[in-house]
Structure formats: C-alpha cells, structure tokens
Amino acid sequence: MNAHLTVTDLAIRRGGIPVLEGVSFTLQPGRALVLRGPNGVGKTTLLRTLAGLQPPLAGTISMPPDAIAYSGHADGLKATLSVTENLSFWAAIYGTGGFAPVLEAMNLEALQGRLAGSLSAGQKRRLGLARLLVSGRPIWMLDEPTVSLDAASVALFAQAVRAHLAGGGAALMATHIDLGIAEAEVLDLAPFKARPSTAGGNAGGRGREFDEAFA
C-alpha cells in the first residue's frame, strides 16, 4: 500500500475565484492530516482538487495512481439497493474482495437487508464511510466525515481510521471535531488564503466560470 502524497505550491479556486495559494505539505503512510480553518476558507475545495474533481490553478500534486478514496458531503449511496448490495457494488467497482469485516467495523450487520434510502442520516453516513473500507485505496480524503454520527459511531469511525493508518494507509480530513487520533497532525489553511489580486481569477465573479464537476 503506497500512501505517499506530496502537494507543492498548490493554488486552487472555486466558482472561478481563487481560494487558496501556496499550499504545500506531505502526507506519509501511517499519518493523518486534519485540515482546519474557518468556514469558507477552502477545505472542501482543497479536498475536491486533490481528489481530481477539479483542476488546480497552479502547483503539483504527486501520488501513486488510483490511490484515493474520497468521501464528500454526499454519501453516494444507491437508495434502491440494500446495504449489502451497495457494498457488493463498491467491492466490484474497486475490484476488492469480501465485505463482511466492513459490516462489523461500521456496525451495519443488523441493517444488511435494508434499502439504503430507508436508513437514518447517521446510518447512511456509516454506510457511506464503509465504502472507504471496501475501496482498498491507501489515501482516504474525508470531508466532515462525522456529520450525523452519534458518539458511538464517531468512536467506530476513529477506530477504522486508526486501523487504516496502522495498515500503512493515510488520511486527509476536514473535520471540526477531535477524533482522538494520536497520529494526526493539523494543517491550518487560514494563512494560505488567496489574495484578491491573485492571477488566474475570474474578474466576472462567481458563477461566470463554473469550473465544478459537481456543484
């Protein structure tokens, strides 16, 4: 499992407006990096850029091919498929094996036959996060992964992240809560806020140049 990510002098934008510039960091196997900063600073935009959903304005992103499993604000579930059908679907997509341990890891055993669309918000989130475990990908990119989770589910998730790190994986997370992961470092994005004059912006303002793969 090669989970080495290097980001050098990255500049990113959202809706045509520069958001962050000069972002550099490395993420090594076995490590977690927590993105911090006020609302709107660019945590989601940075994760989307690293996950390949939108191009950077400048800078380089270096990582092994097919390394990332991205979990954004949406859970990405197939509402009309059951919990196990969703997991089998992802296992087939990622070409990985069985998912029985994943059911246990995310406390989904009692929900196996339920349609994903009928789950509660926290249950959906647990199933959405289970996709990371099924993926077999070394670098997890997580945007507010604990939204809707109760305390017990947050603890389960933190345990899953720790196991991933112990297995040589890495995790980059935007989260406002402390997951109690000793291996985690913090990257405050506030100092990298793009200056208004930064070249490459869209003088016409947000919306004129909608550079999103998804809104």
Ligand SMILES: Nc1ncnc2c1ncn2[C@@H]1O[C@H](COP(=O)(O)OP(=O)(O)OP(=O)(O)O)[C@@H](O)[C@H]1O
């Ligand atoms: N779909 C969009 N189209 C245009 N601009 C957007 C869009 N989504 C976010 N933005 C803007 O891009 C900037 C960065 O937003 P982003 O969502 O990356 O911040 P964030 O740090 O993740 O915020 P939060 O902590 O509130 O989740 C903000 O100024 C925001 O208003």
